[in-house]
Amino acid sequence: GQNIDQPTEMTATEGAIVQINCTYQTSGFNGLFWYQQHAGEAPTFLSYNVLDGLEEKGRFSSFLSRSKGYSYLLLKELQMKDSASYLCAVRDRGSNYQLIWGAGTKLIIKP
Amino acid sequence: DTAVSQTPKYLVTQMGNDKSIKCEQNLGHDTMYWYKQDSKKFLKIMFSYNNKELIINETVPNRFSPKSPDKAHLNLHINSLELGDSAVYFCASSSRDPEQYFGPGTRLTVT
Numbered sequence: 271g272q273n274i275d276q277p278t279e280m281t282a283t284e285g286a287i288v289q290i291n292c293t294y295q296t297s298g299f300n301g302l303f304w305y306q307q308h309a310g311e312a313p314t315f316l317s318y319n320v321l322d323g324l325e326e327k328g329r330f331s332s333f334l335s336r337s338k339g340y341s342y343l344l345l346k347e348l349q350m351k352d353s354a355s356y357l358c359a360v361r362d363r364g365s366n367y368q369l370i371w372g373a374g375t376k377l378i379i380k381p
Numbered sequence: 382d383t384a385v386s387q388t389p390k391y392l393v394t395q396m397g398n399d400k401s402i403k404c405e406q407n408l409g410h411d412t413m414y415w416y417k418q419d420s421k422k423f424l425k426i427m428f429s430y431n432n433k434e435l436i437i438n439e440t441v442p443n444r445f446s447p448k449s450p451d452k453a454h455l456n457l458h459i460n461s462l463e464l465g466d467s468a469v470y471f472c473a474s475s476s477r478d479p480e481q482y483f484g485p486g487t488r489l490t491v492t
Contacts, residue, residue, distance in 0.1 A: 301479055303479070303480070311485070311486075312471060312483035312484060312485050312486055313424070313471070313483050314483070315480035315481070315482070318479050318480060320479075355422065357424065359424075361479070366429070366436045368426045368429060368436065368438075369424075369426060369481070371423060371424040371425070373421060373422055373423050374422050
């Protein structure tokens with residue numbers, strides 16, 4: 271079956287670094303996405319990994335290990351505006367290439 | 382502004398009613414989607430449509446039907462609304478690039 275796990279909630283301090291983990295099980299992996307969703311708003315795209323390794327984009331980086339079914343999103347120099355939910359999603363060939371979503375990790379940034 | 386838009390933003394209605402939610406994208410994308418996000422924040426794909434092929438998530442009740450008058454629009458029609466249909470419904474679109482662009486969401490409350 272398909273399953274995506276990520277922590278429900280994390281807390282971090284402004285200016286610090288936080289790593290949000292995501293583990294997945296799918297029948298036909300075809301890419302992993304991270305989205306950011308502020309409360310009451312739409313998800314917005316952050317990153318896409320299809321090959322193993324680290325993708326860096328400004329303060330945000332995303333890592334993928336396909337053999338381990340594992341990804342993480344790394345947020346550096348945290349700002350208060352980074353308080354949001356971070357959604358991990360996997361594109362699955364076995365599901366007509368549709369995205370299978372995790373429940374999201376609510377990140378709380380404290381001053 | 383280039384974007385995905387949907388109307389209405391809020392919809393309050395009674396059980397048994399029929400309602401529609403409209404979605405339009407002016408990004409020139411060829412694939413559109415409808416998602417349901419429940420109170421636990423899980424995003425679940427309901428439909429994807431690229432003007433040639435409609436892919437329906439098998440768990441979606443047949444009370445829900447997508448209607449696409451043209452490539453830029455994918456409306457969601459819901460018959461005989463039930464309490465469990467209360468959720469936020471997001472429209473999204475994509476092209477050859479992997480990321481999906483989401484509309485602002487429609488918060489449906491069934492009383």
